[in-house]
Amino acid sequence: MASEIHRNSAGAGHGSLLLEALPWTLHIVSLSKETARRHMHTMVKLFFFPDEQDRFFSYTETADEISLVMDTEVTAQLTESLKEDEYSCSPFVWRAIEFYSPSLGTDTGIVERISRPLSCAGITIFYLSTMQSDMCLIPASLVSMALAALAASEGVRLQLDDLDDELLKDLEAHRLREQGIVSEASQTPSATEGASSASTTVTLAKSDSLRSAFKHPLKRHNAMLQLCSLRREEVSSISLSLMQLFFYPQDVDKLVGCDLSKERVVMFTEKEKVISLLFDERLLRYIPDRRVLSLFSVPWAPIQVIGSLGFAESGIVNTLASPLSRQGINLFYLSTYETDLIFVPAHVIDEAMEVLRKHGFNCQSTHS
Numbered sequence: 001m002a003s004e005i006h007r008n009s010a011g012a013g014h015g016s017l018l019l020e021a022l023p024w025t026l027h028i029v030s031l032s033k034e035t036a037r038r039h040m041h042t043m044v045k046l047f048f049f050p051d052e053q054d055r056f057f058s059y060t061e062t063a064d065e066i067s068l069v070m071d072t073e074v075t076a077q078l079t080e081s082l083k084e085d086e087y088s089c090s091p092f093v094w095r096a097i098e099f100y101s102p103s104l105g106t107d108t109g110i111v112e113r114i115s116r117p118l119s120c121a122g123i124t125i126f127y128l129s130t131m132q133s134d135m136c137l138i139p140a141s142l143v144s145m146a147l148a149a150l151a152a153s154e155g156v157r158l159q160l161d162d163l164d165d166e167l168l169k170d171l172e173a174h175r176l177r178e179q180g181i182v183s184e185a186s187q188t189p190s191a192t193e194g195a196s197s198a199s200t201t202v203t204l205a206k207s208d209s210l211r212s213a214f215k216h217p218l219k220r221h222n223a224m225l226q227l228c229s230l231r232r233e234e235v236s237s238i239s240l241s242l243m244q245l246f247f248y249p250q251d252v253d254k255l256v257g258c259d260l261s262k263e264r265v266v267m268f269t270e271k272e273k274v275i276s277l278l279f280d281e282r283l284l285r286y287i288p289d290r291r292v293l294s295l296f297s298v299p300w301a302p303i304q305v306i307g308s309l310g311f312a313e314s315g316i317v318n319t320l321a322s323p324l325s326r327q328g329i330n331l332f333y334l335s336t337y338e339t340d341l342i343f344v345p346a347h348v349i350d351e352a353m354e355v356l357r358k359h360g361f362n363c364q365s366t367h368s
Helices: 033-038 040-048 072-079 110-120 140-151 165-175 232-247 249-256 281-286 316-326 346-358
Strands: 017-021 026-031 056-062 066-071 087-089 094-100 126-129 134-139 156-159 183-187 200-204 218-220 225-231 265-271 274-280 300-305 332-335 340-345 363-365
Touching: 017 110, 017 140, 026 033, 026 072, 026 094, 033 040, 040 072, 040 232, 066 072, 072 087, 094 110, 094 140, 110 126, 110 134, 110 140, 110 316, 134 140, 140 156, 218 346, 225 232, 225 281, 225 300, 232 249, 232 265, 232 274, 249 281, 274 281, 300 346, 316 332, 316 340, 316 346, 340 346, 346 363
Parallel strands: 017 156, 218 363
Antiparallel strands: 017 094, 026 066, 026 087, 056 066, 056 265, 094 134, 126 134, 126 332, 183 200, 218 300, 225 274, 265 274, 300 340, 332 340
């Protein structure tokens, strides 16, 4: 099970990657912080009292936005309590491909290895790292194309047992294409998928024909973040602390004695009853029963892409991940509705920023 695999903390190298297409149809939703406060009861229920035991739910909050990724059932539970003008939804639905390396502690290049072939194929992706594994969200109409591009990459192994018949058929059709020949597939996601009526055209290119994404400016945060995980049945023992962390940030500021709002980054991602958390490391001491948490060994430092990215541009993840991975720097990556966040171990943040500068990024720093 992927939930038994934990993110490596050091080392370099490349083992084989195991890929699995997850069963859920997913939606990416954006809420304002005012909307979240107005619907506090609904938000608390989604976090701590889920109707669905086997669900996909991810919440990321920054200083500027709240971004959620949810399966269809959870999305319905949220949106039925909201007015149409209280939330925004991505223009199409998504499927998630989960990947992890069985060579624990030895593989620092997972993000780059996955994003590169998808960037070559011109496929836009939405990336979610967790404590257990990494997930790449693909527009649902392009999943078989994405799997074909990934399967052609060296050292990638697909888990085919759980693929539905239609996806297996589509994947086989892509595999039968002559290797190295550029081909075009124009597909129009249906209205039932929540997609726009315009057709989506994707070009499969040779794996060495990497697309160059625009190098968006970057902002370094001063915060150091703790990554950890726990199981759903253990949430009750720290639920009050988590509720304070996610829904009462002003109380959190009082605890640590400073204003964390300008650099706020928190994450709560649940899949298969395992929850990954990301929060300011200074808050760990205020969680009463830390024994239920599986803690990552070092804190993470965030680097944020400045500006609104949208969902059409491909190659962003690879453009950021590639120079860092090739330098042997471990990565944790989060896409949000508006932008992207890349995290590196805090002790190498200066090195990471210098690597990115040398590769043409305009890197800015925030000041306390």
